[in-house]
Amino acid sequence: MSNSSPRPAAGSRRQALRHLATFMATSPFMSLADANGDPVQAGGGAQTGRPGGQGAPRDRPDVIRPPTYRDEIMKVINLHEFEDAARKSLSLAAYDYVAAGAGDELTLKANREAFSHYWIRRKVMVDVTKVDTSFELFGKKYDHPILLGPGGGKNIVMADGEKLSAQAARQSKAIMVGGQNQMLAEMGKAGQAPTWWGATLGEGTQAQAVEFAKRSEDAGASALCLTVDYPYTGARDRPSRDQWDPEWARTHVYGTPEFRAGFQAGMIDPYTPNLTWEWMKWVRPQTKLPIVMKGILTAEDARLAVENGVQAIIVSNHGARTLDGMGGTLDALPEVVEAVAGRVPVLVDGGIRRGGDVMKALALGAKAILIGRPFLWGLAAFGQDGVQRVVELLQGELRIALGLSGAGNLKAIDRSFIRPAWKAYRPGAVSGSASR
């Protein structure tokens, strides 16, 4: 195509461009951002000195981005904000039911506060080109160490919430703990089930316990999770004030007033008060599946769990929904890890909201972590996509923490990556060597 319009001579055009480039390079007001949003000085390499600035060959790894979702989801930028998003779509009673901790919610606060009891010790000049969040459990490799904790409430916060959570777990490659056996068995037949564990709050008789194990195994569970911290329902003020009726939550029809007793202060509502180590004797010989015990908080119980054939322990206080006055789970983790002494994996949950929180838990010896409320908030606000986004955000934040701390991958994380916040540095206090 010919161009007949008058054009400046090639020489003067080049001169003008050179003037512009000189102005941009020397102006204190001019700075550009590179593709990652990091500042790059005009006419030069990256301000940070790393390769890949303007003109330099791209010899750094690709940007890893989690999947994107519709705008309203992408505007929710961290796990805390999913709670605000969920609140808008829930009745006060449903919101309170999920959010509540027992009593004065001291333990609920302690779960979060415990993460400020430790600081990450960052290492530099380590090649972290490869950042890897994968981990192994019971001989299988998983993409990341974020599990969806067991819990009722999925169908309360969202219609078909059990199914949507299972689909999200599959999509985001998170192990789902608990779920409806029949539904999961059907999903399994269609090749659509996530990796999931059967979950129970315990059974009062041997026949019931064995039946639970068999049913879960037949439905395709890859482990069994026994929650041991629920002999009685905890007294929770918020649902108590809302006259929460579990019968209504299940059937949308109000039960008789005694149904509302569950969370009321002053009442005592038995769940499995007769659960003892006998349960392990009943079930252990009846199943090939690993048995995971959830709700261990002390060294004594951890030792007993291992002696009774438990194959993994979850340090948990049930999301602070039972006995108020206990400390945060992160503070209980070191004592359990020490007692177990590497014989079985230890997992932890309670108040985990950030990638840095996951890093701290792993540095104190946890193999993996669970989240409870955050994925229920994601579900309540945005259904399946919301749950996926919650998991993917947390995994993304963990990736950043691994990249920035010098750990790079989960196997490399050990006690040398963490120090108690309350202790001032003393020579010799930090060995820097791996000890779990």
Ligand SMILES: Cc1cc2nc3c(=O)[nH]c(=O)nc-3n(C[C@H](O)[C@H](O)[C@H](O)COP(=O)(O)O)c2cc1C
């Ligand atoms: C609404 C709700 C219901 C729960 N139900 C159970 C349950 O049935 N069994 C159980 O072991 N844990 C249950 N939990 C506890 C979670 O599995 C998990 O331990 C806890 O929520 C983790 O703390 P986080 O919510 O701060 O992440 C429940 C938690 C919530 C919020």
